[in-house]
Amino acid sequence: MFRKILIANRGEIALRVARACRELGVPSVAVYSTADSRSAAVRYADETVHIGPPPVKQSYLNIPNIIEAALKCGADAIHPGYGFLSEDADFAEICRDNGITFIGPTPEVMHRIADKATVRGLMADAGLPVLPGSDGSVGTAAEAREIAAEIGFPLVVKAAAGGGGRGIAVVREAADLSAVFRETRATAQALFGDPSVYLERYLPSAAHVEAQILCDGYGTALHLGERDCSLQRRKQKLVEETPSPRLSEHQRAWLGEYAVTAARAVDYLGAGTVEFLADEEGRLTFMEINGRIQVEHPATEMATGVDIVTEQIRVAAGERLSWTQQDVTVRGVAIECRVNAEDPVRGFRPTPGPLTVFRPPAGPFTRVDSGFAEGDTVAAHYDSLLAKVIVWAPTRKEAIARLTRALEEFQVGSEQVATTIPLVRELLAQPAFLAGRHSTVFVDEFLAARAEPPA
Known part of the structure; x- marks a missing residue:
């Protein structure tokens, strides 16, 4: 150690x-x-x-x-x-x-998975399903138009070095492709120092499902089930849950096998995620590999009992994983909600300032991860995440009720600091979410509809 x-x-x-x-x-x-x-x-x-x-x-x-x-x-x-x-x-x-x-992963592995256009090809060679798209990066608008004619619209132009939902643009009509292609290349250069982009078929009503993986240096690679991250605004996650309400047991088994295959294909070491899209019929397609601990890892910890951060440290120290795949069982349902210092009423503008009130919820099977306490100040220089509220319950219905109760208890703010708690509580009560049929565009469509003036 x-x-x-x-x-x-x-x-x-x-x-x-x-x-x-x-x-x-x-x-x-x-x-x-x-x-x-x-x-x-x-x-x-x-x-x-x-x-x-x-x-x-x-x-x-x-x-x-x-x-x-x-x-x-x-x-x-x-x-x-x-x-x-x-x-x-x-x-x-x-x-x-x-x-x-x-x-974390070795530098060699990090280089291998950093180029998302290249890793698509690696995963296809390993037998994972991938969406129709370009073979590697696309250099010119003319080349993009030729590829688009083959894969069809709508499609997405993605930064090859992108991450965190940035550097992604949807193109619905051929007339818009050239301009969006150039804009996304410029955005990729500005954000990631690399203008490389690739093209991929766009799924408008997909669920975002990711598998948590752990790998040691002795050939053990295992998955800890999946998390559904579909409740997101502009590709930024708001709520994550495990297991996914969209997948059957058969689909869940396939996702786990795909994730372990992907990890082995790149010689992965440590904790990470293999991310997928699931269409309305539940068909899975590979999206990307994230080589780090995820913000939403506590949901998996609550449902499996595996301390992911501790295992990550042990593996890096040269130790074997403490768990085998047979040991891992996802019990009940865990849901995690991000509480951000942002004002949904004013376009999600960050709201830095002093936390004159900060009283997190408590109660059975309720966990709060935060770097703040009452009297601290939310700095304007950093991400607006204030806390993560994670709950567990035997069923999804009970877990949603528990998270709703916890958010009702959460007292946080000041004259300057507003939070996303009211919006998340509203989203948790929507019929589409309660039924587990929400997609990655659900929140954006919900907000757009609410902003429309009455007829």
């Missing part, structure tokens, strides 16, 4: 990793920007290191400062959490060059 782990992140995931370190008996080091000097992770960790001012490029994305902090405090491993440097293959390689273990 490691001597000391530096956590190259902030907020609730930094606190989550620090707690796993405490249970493993490994000292943790929290790095922080000036804006986070009094954060929950800083208060909890065994050691702290200041790495720069609030802007992320000068702190949480400042690789020299993070490596220097790790070397100075004697950390022999770095946990990147999610976001920031968690999928940066160059950072993982720099860690290795400095004798520090990056808790």
Whole structure:
């Protein structure tokens, strides 16, 4: 096991990793920007290191400062959490060059899965179903038009280096393709430093289903069931649940086998997800592999009893997984809801400011992961995630009722800070969600319909 782990992140995931370190008996080091000097992770960790001012490029994305902090405090491993440097293959390689273990996939694997156009081909060769699309990246608008004529409309233009729902544009008519193609290439360059894009058939009423995977260095690759992430706004997830209400047991078994096959095809190591789309008939098609811990991993932990972060650390330390596939059972239903400091009434504008009130819910089978406490300030420099509320119950109906009750209890805000809690409570009561027939466009259509003036 490691001597000391530096956590190259902030907020609730930094606190989550620090707690796993405490249970493993490994000292943790929290790095922080000036804006986070009094954060929950800083208060909890065994050691702290200041790495720069609030802007992320000068702190949480400042690789020299993070490596220097790790070397100075004697950390022999770095946990990147999610976001920031968690999928940066160059950072993982720099860690290795400095004798520090990056808790995640190897740099080689990260390079392999980073290009989503290339990984589509790898998955097709491994026998996974993929949507009709381009073979690799598309270089010109003329080439895009030729490929579009073969796969048909609607289609999506996707950034090959994209992630987090960004760098994706839907094209419904041939007349719009050239302009959208050029715009998406420019967006990809601006967001990811790589203009490469590829084309893929668009499924307008699909469910977004992902399988949680864990792999060690001894040939064991297993899945922990699936999560349904279809309740999302502009491709940003709001609510996740396991198991998916859209899949039959037969489809669920196929998804698990596909996920393990995908992991083995790229020599995956650690915790990650293999993501799929499921059409209205339940047919699955591969979408992408995410090489990091997911925001929504607690839902799977609640339903399986597997401590994913602890297993992730053990695998990185060269240990075998504590679980086999036969040991893993998904019991009941777990649902996770993200609470963001955003105002849905004003176009989801971020609402930073002091948390004069912050009283999370409690009760049976109710978990709250947050990096905030009453009296803290939500900084304007970072993601607006305030907390994650996760519940478990024997049935989906009971789990929805429990989550609704928990959100009713959650008291959070101030004169400045508004949250997405009222919107999520409204979405949980919609017939389409209650029936488990919602798709990835459900929230956007719901908001568009609500915004329309009365006839």
